[in-house]
Structure formats: structure tokens, C-alpha cells
Amino acid sequence: MIDIRWVWALLDTPTADADRSGDFWATVTRSRLSPPFGRHGEFVTLQPERGDAWVALQRIGSGGGGIHLDLDVDVPVAEAAAEALRLGAEELTRRDGVVVLRSPAGLVFCLTTWEATGSATRQERRDQPDLLDQVCLDISADDYAREVDFWETLTGWPKRPGSLPEFVSLTRPDGIPLRFLLQRLGEPTGTARAHLDVATLDRSATREAHVAAGARVVSDQEFWTVMRDPVGRTYCLTDRSL
Known part of the structure; x- marks a missing residue:
């Protein structure tokens, strides 16, 4: 690690x-x-x-x-x-x-x-309606087990099951600003990629704000909404506590 x-x-x-x-x-x-x-x-x-x-x-x-x-x-x-x-x-x-x-x-x-003096050390989470706080690694089925092992061992952050069988998350230490979520895709092979996840207290309100800023809705799921930003980058709004 x-x-x-x-x-x-x-x-x-x-x-x-x-x-x-x-x-x-x-x-x-x-x-x-x-x-x-x-x-x-x-x-x-x-x-x-x-x-x-x-x-x-x-x-x-x-x-x-x-x-x-x-x-x-x-x-x-x-x-x-x-x-x-x-x-x-x-x-x-x-x-x-x-x-x-x-x-x-x-x-x-x-x-x-990372330098002890002057480096980033604190993420402010209070009084936020939503927060960009997670990177989801999208991994093909054939590569998934090895990739999970790689990131768990490299970071030293223990894995835990996600809310659905195709997800595993890594337990970040206090003070780290981004969560890591690893998703097993339905496709058997392919290069891993990543997307951003935004935690929301009111997903509908955040979705409206993002659309007003220039994003578009790709699809609404039970626990998240898939969005596309103005330059074509896919990301998700999720129902999670901040």
C-alpha cells in the first residue's frame, strides 16, 4: 500500500x-x-x-x-x-x-x-445541497476482480459491498475528499474508465440546477440519475448523504 x-x-x-x-x-x-x-x-x-x-x-x-x-x-x-x-x-x-x-x-x-506545508488537507461538507464526492471506476467483468484487488491493496482502504451486487466501495480514511466506487459492467472486456458521482440531498432539485447550467438528463434510475455535461462527459447524481 x-x-x-x-x-x-x-x-x-x-x-x-x-x-x-x-x-x-x-x-x-x-x-x-x-x-x-x-x-x-x-x-x-x-x-x-x-x-x-x-x-x-x-x-x-x-x-x-x-x-x-x-x-x-x-x-x-x-x-x-x-x-x-x-x-x-x-x-x-x-x-x-x-x-x-x-x-x-x-x-x-x-x-x-503531497507536501506537509501548503498542500490540500480539508474538504468542507457543511451546508451543501449536493457534493461532488465520488469517482466511480467502470470495469469490465473479466477485469473486475483483479482491479478491485489492485485498488484495495494500493490504497490500503478495505473494500465493502455496495448497495447492489455489481458495486464495491473502498472505505476511505477520514480527511480524504473522494470516495472510490468500483462498478462491474455487463460488458466482458474493455478498458476501464471512470465517471464522477455527485451526492444529493434532493436529487430532483440538483438535476434541475444542472440542466439549467447546461447539462442534459440521459436516464433516471431508482437511486441515481445519469447526466451528460455540456461537453459530453457522463456523470451521475446519486441519492446519498453528504
Whole structure:
């Protein structure tokens, strides 16, 4: 396992869609966009009114976009990467103190350095009608068992059954801003992907707010609503306590 001190959800967005995507997610999360940063100004964070940020947007050159995770660790990144590789990850690249890896089922994630001074440490959850607080890993049936084992062992967060047989969640430590939910898909094979989940106290009210901001409803299920943001990214609104 590696000692994870903070988790970031990164919205990977083609440059042509980045402004529209950033404006939407800032609106629905009641956040403001930070000034651009990074070597080419490719990153912005969604700064909440209170507490520290845990969601960021990354401009990418091409492709359909998606979601990836950044795991902040307080051991040398190379040491954490060696553990991930031992557990079955594949290294894609390393640069500027960041190691980019691919999980056994193909989900891209990054290991990044957490500094004791100045790093994010607190998520504000009070007085929120809804909260972007979960990343769901969508995994093919053939890869599911191995992928669950990989993430449970890498994080050291014990798994527990989800509300339905096709779900497993990992029990995050206190202070970590994002939950991990792992979903077994009906498709037998395919590369793992991920989507965001927003916990809601009143799903109908949150759905109306997201539609007003430019999202559209894909489908309503018993416990969640599948949405699509203005640039085509799928996410879910869920009936969960904050």
C-alpha cells in the first residue's frame, strides 16, 4: 500500500471545450476557477468557497476527454510508483515529479507529491445541497476482480459491498475528499474508465440546477440519475448523504 494524503479528480478536457467545461463545473459545484497553472497553463482548480480544492480541469490536446485520478503521497513518488508497478500497474511516463501510470484494467492515474506545508488537507461538507464526492471506476467483468484487488491493496482502504451486487466501495480514511466506487459492467472486456458521482440531498432539485447550467438528463434510475455535461462527459447524481 501507499500512504495517500489527498485525492484529486481531474477533468481531462480537449482545449476547445475547456472554457465551457470549466464554467459548467464551477457553476454546479459553487466554485470559482483558479488562475491557470502548469508548464503550459493547462490546469485550473475548482476552488470552493470554504476548504481546499479536490477537483481540477486539465486541458488536453485531443481526444474525447474523461476523468483521471491524482493521488498525493508523502513518500518519494518513485517509491510509490515502484509499489504500484509491483501490484500490476504499467508506467506511462514521469516528469516534473509526477508519475503517470495505468492500472491493470487500463485506468490512467497519477502519483503526485503531497507536501506537509501548503498542500490540500480539508474538504468542507457543511451546508451543501449536493457534493461532488465520488469517482466511480467502470470495469469490465473479466477485469473486475483483479482491479478491485489492485485498488484495495494500493490504497490500503478495505473494500465493502455496495448497495447492489455489481458495486464495491473502498472505505476511505477520514480527511480524504473522494470516495472510490468500483462498478462491474455487463460488458466482458474493455478498458476501464471512470465517471464522477455527485451526492444529493434532493436529487430532483440538483438535476434541475444542472440542466439549467447546461447539462442534459440521459436516464433516471431508482437511486441515481445519469447526466451528460455540456461537453459530453457522463456523470451521475446519486441519492446519498453528504
